[in-house]
Each structure stands twice: as structure tokens, then as C-alpha cells.
Amino acid sequence: MFSRYKKQPAGQPVETATNAPAPTPDAAAAPAAAKSNAIARKPLQKKAAEVTGSDRERKRKERLGEIKIELHRELLENLNLAALENAAEAELRTEISAIASEVLETRNIVLNREDRTQLNKELYDEVTGLGPLETLLRDDTVNDILVNGPQQIFVERFGKLEVSDITFKDEKHLMRIIDKIVSAVGRRVDESNPYVDARLADGSRFNAMVPPIAVDGSLVSIRKFKKDKLGIDDLVNFGAFTEEMAAYLQAAVSTRLNVIVSGGTGSGKTTTLNALSSFIDDAERILTIEDTAELQLQQTHVGRMESRPPNVEGKGEVSPRDCLKNALRMRPDRIIVGETRGAEVIDMLQAMNTGHDGSMTTIHANSARDGISRLENMIAMAGIEMPIKAVRSQISSAVNLIVQASRLQDGSRRMTSITEITGMEGDVISMQEIFRFQRVGLTPDNKIIGHFTATGVRSHYSERFRLWGFDLPSSIYEPTTV
Numbered sequence: 001m002f003s004r005y006k007k008q009p010a011g012q013p014v015e016t017a018t019n020a021p022a023p024t025p026d027a028a029a030a031p032a033a034a035k036s037n038a039i040a041r042k043p044l045q046k047k048a049a050e051v052t053g054s055d056r057e058r059k060r061k062e063r064l065g066e067i068k069i070e071l072h073r074e075l076l077e078n079l080n081l082a083a084l085e086n087a088a089e090a091e092l093r094t095e096i097s098a099i100a101s102e103v104l105e106t107r108n109i110v111l112n113r114e115d116r117t118q119l120n121k122e123l124y125d126e127v128t129g130l131g132p133l134e135t136l137l138r139d140d141t142v143n144d145i146l147v148n149g150p151q152q153i154f155v156e157r158f159g160k161l162e163v164s165d166i167t168f169k170d171e172k173h174l175m176r177i178i179d180k181i182v183s184a185v186g187r188r189v190d191e192s193n194p195y196v197d198a199r200l201a202d203g204s205r206f207n208a209m210v211p212p213i214a215v216d217g218s219l220v221s222i223r224k225f226k227k228d229k230l231g232i233d234d235l236v237n238f239g240a241f242t243e244e245m246a247a248y249l250q251a252a253v254s255t256r257l258n259v260i261v262s263g264g265t266g267s268g269k270t271t272t273l274n275a276l277s278s279f280i281d282d283a284e285r286i287l288t289i290e291d292t293a294e295l296q297l298q299q300t301h302v303g304r305m306e307s308r309p310p311n312v313e314g315k316g317e318v319s320p321r322d323c324l325k326n327a328l329r330m331r332p333d334r335i336i337v338g339e340t341r342g343a344e345v346i347d348m349l350q351a352m353n354t355g356h357d358g359s360m361t362t363i364h365a366n367s368a369r370d371g372i373s374r375l376e377n378m379i380a381m382a383g384i385e386m387p388i389k390a391v392r393s394q395i396s397s398a399v400n401l402i403v404q405a406s407r408l409q410d411g412s413r414r415m416t417s418i419t420e421i422t423g424m425e426g427d428v429i430s431m432q433e434i435f436r437f438q439r440v441g442l443t444p445d446n447k448i449i450g451h452f453t454a455t456g457v458r459s460h461y462s463e464r465f466r467l468w469g470f471d472l473p474s475s476i477y478e479p480t481t482v
């Protein structure tokens with residue numbers, strides 16, 4: 001009798017068989033032809049990450065967490081916080097461990113040596129620093145720290161996001177650390193003022209958003225500050241671009257082309273901008289404008305500015321545009337704006353057009369063409385009413401080069417395109433790509449296979465390069481054959 005629940009007889013095509021977890025004996029017996037005709041869908045990716053560890057381990061951590069909170073309260077009561085500022089590290093650690101032992105003893109709590117060392121370390125971090133975040137901040141392999149509520153912290157290592165086994169005790173604990181960070185820079189975050197940007201003492205960029213806007217607990221994002229920024233040689237060694245591209249970029253920066261680094265979030269824009277700045281002559285006066293000072297220029301003559309958001313009363317804002325306007329009165333040879341995202345675009349383009357050649361900035365865009373549209377949009381949003389052709393001609397005469405930074409799906413960061421802006425053709429800005437990253441495939445373990453190549457187009461600026469003493473061989477414009 002017909003039944004909807006009956007198994008399909010062997011050999012009949014099964015609609016969704018391709019992503020079935022394991023072939024049943026029936027399916028295995030199906031003729032090979034039927035199988036190879038089916039469009040193979042890749043198995044769905046496993047969950048991005050799952051906190052591993054046994055139940056026992058979790059319980060142990062929970063217990064330690066509870067003891068820690070209690071001890072922390074006791075410590076705050078027993079420690080002279082004012083004296084703490086000047087206490088030597090060793091002294092403070094001894095003090096903390098003594099108070100902890102005392103409390104553990106009076107409460108009849110027995111911990112093994114490993115747990116006790118761990119507890120003392122965490123208490124020290126809690127009292128002097130940023131609690132659970134300290135371990136991650138100290139870990140040099142971690143680039144980004146992303147907190148999604150107290151129980152989930154993701155970190156980026158080697159271009160890949162992974163979940164960390166470090167957690168906060170609860171939302172209150174997380175909020176306390178957030179408060180500690182933002183109050184250190186004279187800001188406040190609460191229900192009425194639910195998000196904040198700040199800079200940690202070590203220079204890391206910090207952003208937090210708290211409930212109720214953050215639905216499942218506070219969201220924190222930290223871009224770790226790298227003491228040793230990646231330089232041109234590091235980036236070439238990492239395969240972010242080639243030696244030929246580096247030679248071309250050196251010519252472009254040294255001959256004062258205006259450069260925009262475009263890319264998605266976390267794609268390596270600031271790193272690229274910083275590396276490119278190393279080509280600037282040491283004799284030049286450089287002014288930098290950023291929301292959070294991240295750039296580390298090697299030159300002697302550098303003036304750094306950091307814009308400031310309005311304070312709690314909505315006063316005291318110094319926007320990137322204010323900084324830029326003022327910078328123009330400070331006799332700069334070059335201006336570097338960390339990121340152009342608003343009205344400052346007008347002044348940036350004007351600066352590029354009027355004698356501050358060799359200026360550089362970054363924008364959020366996915367390709368050179370997209371970057372141009374972003375600039376057009378920013379100009380429109382800034383309330384400048386200009387015919388589109390005039391806007392484009394302003395952009396095309398200001399910007400010479402767009403360098404595209406990308407974070408590819410395997411986590412690698414590469415300069416996927418270098419494009420020159422060559423002028424206008426009718427209403428359209430004309431561009432030519434000089435170098436690109438040519439993807440050819442994917443290895444079985446999802447690593448990208450590809451190579452950098454020139455496009456065969458000679459630089460629009462090659463004569464300028466030659467006149468300035470950067471006589472690049474024509475071979476660097478020849479496509480790579482593999």
C-alpha cells in the first residue's frame with residue numbers, strides 16, 4: 001500500500017540525498033551513474049566554533065569564578081587602593097595571595113596548587129587590569145577581541161576567528177570592566193548613553209555597546225595595538241603583495257601621488273597605510289588625523305591629531321573635519337587621514353587638489369570603482385550640491401591611486417588590486433588596473449590558490465616616475481605566466 005513515509009526504493013533519485021549525513025545501505029547500493037548526476041552540494045560547515053571542555057571542567061571553572069568574585073570583594077575591602085597605584089608588582093602579588101589564602105582558609109575552601117596559582121593570577125588581573133581580557137591582551141597572536149555578552153569571547157588569530165574559553169562571570173562583571181575602561185578616558189556608558197569608543201592604555205582601539213541596545217549582553221570589540229606594525233618587507237614576506245608591487249608603490253608614494261587605501265572592515269587598510277607611509281621622505285612634515293591614533297610613522301617630523309566625539313552633554317566635539325581644516329593651516333607637506341567616512345571628504349579632496357600632493361587616506365569599499373561611488377556618496381551626504389560631473393572631475397583630479405586591501409575567505413589579507421585613476425571620459429571616471437591578485441581555486445582545506453600579476457598596462461605615471469628618479473623596468477608591468 002502507498003505510504004508517504006515509505007523509504008524510496010534503491011536506485012531512485014533522492015531529492016536531497018546529496019547532503020545527507022551518511023549514505024544508508026540503500027543509497028550506497030544506488031547505481032554510480034545516478035550518484036554522479038546528482039549536483040553535489042558541499043556539506044554544511046560545522047558550527048563556527050564551540051566551547052569545548054567537559055562538564056566537570058565547566059563546573060570547576062564556575063566554582064572558581066564564584067570564589068573569585070567573592071575574593072575580589074574581600075580584596076577591595078582589605079587592600080588600600082590608593083597605595084596600590086605605587087605598589088611594586090611582586091609586592092602586590094604577595095599581598096593578594098596572602099589575603100586570598102586567608103579568606104580560603106576561613107571559608108574552608110581547599111584548592112589544588114594549579115587552581116590556586118590561576119586564582120591568584122586572575123585576582124591580580126582583576127584588581128590591577130581588565131580582568132579576563134588581560135590574558136587576551138597579553139597574547140601577541142591575538143589581533144581582535146570580540147565579546148558577545150559575558151559568556152562568549154571570540155578572538156582573531158592568524159586571520160581566523162575562534163571562540164576563546166575565557167569568559168566573564170556575568171553581565172555585571174563585564175559591565176564593571178567596561179566601566180573601568182571608559183571611566184579611565186573620562187567617558188561614561190549606560191542606558192542613556194549606550195555605546196562608546198575609547199582607547200586602552202596600551203593604545204588598543206576599544207568599542208562597547210551595552211544593554212538594552214545590545215540585546216544579549218554587552219558587546220565589546222577591541223582591535224589590539226601592535227607595537228611593531230607590519231612593514232613593507234613583512235607584508236611582502238606574508239604574501240600580501242609582491243616585491244614588484246612594492247617597488248611600484250614606492251615610486252607612487254615618493255613621487256607624491258595621492259593614494260586611497262580601500263577595503264572592508266579589518267581588511268588591513270590601516271596596516272597598509274602605515275606601511276606605505278614608510279616611503280615618505282624623512283625631511284617632509286606629515287600631519288596625521290585619526291579617530292583613534294593607530295598609525296606609527298617612522299619619520300622625524302610628524303604631528304599627530306586625534307578627533308574627539310562629543311561628551312556626555314553633547315559638547316566638546318572636535319570632528320575629523322575640524323582637525324583637517326586646522327591641519328591645512330599648519331604648513332603640512334602631506335596629510336594622512338586614518339579613515340575618511342564623512343564630511344571631511346570635501347577638505348581631503350581639496351587638500352589633495354591644492355598643493356598637498358602625496359596625501360593618503362583609507363575608505364570602506366570593496367573595489368576601486370566602489371570606492372569612487374563611496375566618495376561621491378560622502379560628498380552628497382555632506383550636503384554639497386554639485387552636478388555629478390563636477391563631483392567626479394574633482395575626485396578624478398584629486399585621487400591618483402586606489403589600493404584595494406582584502407581579507408579573503410581563508411583569513412589571508414592581500415592587496416587584491418592596484419588601480420590608477422587616469423582622468424574623465426565623458427561623465428565617467430576612467431581607471432586602469434595595474435596589478436591584481438588572480439584567484440584560481442581553492443585547496444581541499446579551503447586555502448586560496450592564486451598569484452599576483454601585472455595586468456600588462458603600463459603606468460599612466462611612468463614618465464613622472466622616471467623624471468623623479470624611479471625608473472621602473474617595463475618588465476614589472478608584464479603579466480605573470482604560471
Ligand SMILES: Nc1ncnc2c1ncn2[C@@H]1O[C@H](COP(=O)(O)OP(=O)(O)OP(=O)(O)O)[C@@H](O)[C@H]1O
Binds near residue numbers: 240
Ligand atoms: N597582510 C597581513 N597579514 C597578516 N596580518 C595582517 C595583514 N594586514 C593586516 N594584518 C592584521 O590584521 C588586523 C587588522 O588590520 P588593520 O587594522 O590594518 O585593518 P583595517 O582594515 O584598518 O580595520 P578597520 O576597518 O577595523 O579599521 C591587524 O591586527 C593587523 O596587524
Ligand SMILES: [Mg+2]
Binds near residue numbers: 269270271
Ligand atoms: Mg583601520
